[in-house]
Amino acid sequence: MDNLSKEDVLSVFQEILEKIKAYQTIIIHRHQRPDPDALGSQVGLRELIRYHFPEKKVLATGEDEPSLVWITKMDPVLDSDYEGALVIVTDTANTPRIDDDRYTQGDFLIKIDHHPNEDVYGDLVHxxxxxxxxxxxxxxxxxxxxxxxxxxxxxxxYTGIVGDTGRFLYSTTTSKTMEVASLLRQHDFDFAAISRQMDSFPFKIAKLQGYVFDNLEIDENGAARLLLSQEILQKFEVTEAETAAIVGTPGKIDSVEAWAIFVEQADGAYRVRLRSKTVVINEIAKRHDGGGHPLASGANSSGLVENEQIYQEIQEAVAHASK
Structure with missing residues (x-):
């Protein structure tokens, strides 16, 4: 889909708009464990449709993320709402990650995303x-x-863009990104408050960041890893979702090139957050029940043995890139 011409993109956008116009009920989904972009795109689209079509029922579904309720909250959605409804999923690469598995119960499904399109789902895809x-x-x-x-x-x-670009620090920030952000900034909202909110965290997260610096393992080529056990999560009184606040912390160290944070789940498995400055790591994620962007991905691990395997793969990728 990356190679679509401007005319093709406009054609797809027009198809999406025509579907929105054609349905009375529209339900919008996004991925589990939402980040600012998941919520920004999902509810931004909801509010856009409500703004232009106030007679329609437009709902956003999924679990509320306590740390992000300052952005928005979800709607209550009944099973009956899906009857004859248009369903749109934003910011979600593959179906297992879609929050609320009722996304299949509508009449027509649209996928809108910016991740590699390896799980092609939906009746209309952009x-x-x-x-x-x-x-x-x-x-x-x-x-x-x-x-x-x-x-x-x-x-x-704007909140979603700021979130996924790391306040315009990541390489995914293009001239078009800045142009769009500039157009959004012409509207009346407190953009500085958004940046302050994203740049602040509870004291317990500050203490967890100290733990990261004290316990991060870094090899000679800059491949790094950190394990957050259930015991550590309980010690710092943080949830798995709250550990997302420290996922970028290892990257602040100049000698770190790529890293993995292994977060233990209650069942002994691990949620793995993978990040990199320049080395592509999403292929590693795909080999371990995950995926994502070339420099920012997520994976799953069955336990300590698979954790070790993932770290070895990161070490090999960084070592190869450094040659």
Whole structure:
């Protein structure tokens, strides 16, 4: 989908708009364990549709993430709401990650995403891996189809873009990203408050960051790893979702090139967060029940043996890149 011409993109956007116009009930999903872009794109699209089509029932479904309720909250959605409904999934590469498995119960399914399109699902698909975020795509959709933005829509989409670009620090930030962000900033919302919110964290997270620096293992080529056991999570009184706040911490060390954070689950398995500065690591994630962007991915591990295997693969990738 990356190689679509501007005309092709406009055609897909118009198809999406026509589907939105055709349905009275629209239900929007996103991925589990949401981040700002998942919520920004999902609810930004919800508010965009409500703004232009107030007579429609437009709902956002999924679990609320306590640490991100400052962005938005989800709607209550009944099984009966899916009857004859249009379902749209944003920011979700593969079906196992979709929050709320009722996404199959609607009449028509649209996928809008910026991750590699390796799990092709939906009756209509728009994937643009050149976009910084799904929120950028939703903003582009609105701008290209002539849908004006409310201040709230702009706030949500700007929040999603800021979140997925690391406040415009990541390599996914393009000139188009900056252009879209600039257009969103013309609306009336407190952009500085968004940055302050994203740059602040509870004291317990500050203490966990100290643990990261004290316990991070780094090899001679800059491959790093950290294990957060259930015991450590309980000691610092943090949930698995809250550990997302420290996923970028190892990258602040100049000698670190790529890293994995292994977060133990209650059943003894591990959620693995993979990040890199320049070395592609999403192929490693795919080999371990995961995926994502070339420099930011997630995977799953059955236990300590697989953890070791994943780290060895990261070490090999970094060592090969350093030659």
């Amino acid at each position: 994937v643009d891996t050149t976009a910084s975020s799904a929120s950028e795509i939703i903003a582009d959709f609105a701008l290209e189809t002539g849908l004006s933005l409310s201040d709230e829509v702009a706030r949500l989409l």
